[in-house]
Amino acid sequence: MQTIVLATQKGGSGKSTLAIGLALAAIQAGHTVRLIETDSQGTLSNWQSRRPYAEPIVEPVYAAGDVEQRLQSLDRDGVTLTIIDTAGGVSAATTSAIRHADLCLIPARPSVADIEATASTLGLARAWHTPFAYVLNQTPIRGQRLTNAANALGEEAALDISGVVATPFIVMRNDHQDALSAGLAVNEYAPTSKSAEEIRGLWQWIEAKLGIALAVEVEHFAVEPPEAPLPTVLIETPAEAAAFVA
Ligand SMILES: Nc1ncnc2c1ncn2[C@@H]1O[C@H](COP(=O)(O)OP(=O)(O)OP(=O)(O)O)[C@@H](O)[C@H]1O
Ligand SMILES: [Mg+2]
Secondary structure (H helix, E strand, O other): EEEEOOOOOOOOOOOOHHHHHHHHHHHHHOOOOEEOOOOOOOOOHHHHHHHHOEEEEEEEEOOOOHHHHHHHHHHHHHOOOEEOOOOOOOOHHHHHHHHHOOEEEEEOOOHHHHHHHHHHHHHHHHHOOOOOEEEEEEEOHHHHHHHHHHHHHHHHHHHHHHEOOOOOEEEEOHHHHHHHHOOOHHHHHOOOOOOHHHHHHHHHHHHHHHHHHHHHHHHOHHHHHHOOOOOOOOOOOOHHHHHHHH
């Protein structure tokens, strides 16, 4: 099972919206998906209560100490992907989710305040050697401000942006809000829309990122080295991450 956590200190950056969109994109790609909500605000639970379908199940887990055990039991139950939606701010539950995830997604709007607010999450991901990527959300369709934001995130992480800033960027569109209020994901609410296309594209980027992480694991256990050479700029292993913690 793979686990993705959406985390950033800044409220309203799109953690819950992206968790829902990605969950449905992953289901459509054949995954068995569970959503875990560590945010007592209950955005995902409320969404599920408006939802006309049972899947994906949303499970509230508020105690930091319960996260690891819950992930282990979901793995045993045959879930292939768990997505954890966390609260804004800093909390023990968010820290635990980042610690036990295979990938930490850090959503940020293209604003200085959002970008500055990623620092503590980035620090946690590095401290726990969890691979991470930024997702630029609620962006304008294009423009200099967007390029500046992507570059600023790359600078924040001190890495090439192609490895740490996910693509495509998720444009600000009403579909996301309308889907949320209808108890749907944007891929269900407006399947042929640009918004749905972007979320599917983002899922493919994540799949590739997780695939690379898996290949590195295989290499570690000396089973069979991956055929394609791995890009060296990506942080994919605890050893690589440790080098950046200092
Ligand atoms: N790409 C987008 N386009 C338009 N609206 C969006 C987009 N992403 C998120 N929103 C809207 O922005 C608001 C905040 O999003 P969301 O609740 O997902 O953020 P959050 O990071 O989970 O917030 P919190 O920290 O409070 O949990 C919601 O009304 C959501 O519908
Ligand atoms: Mg939320």
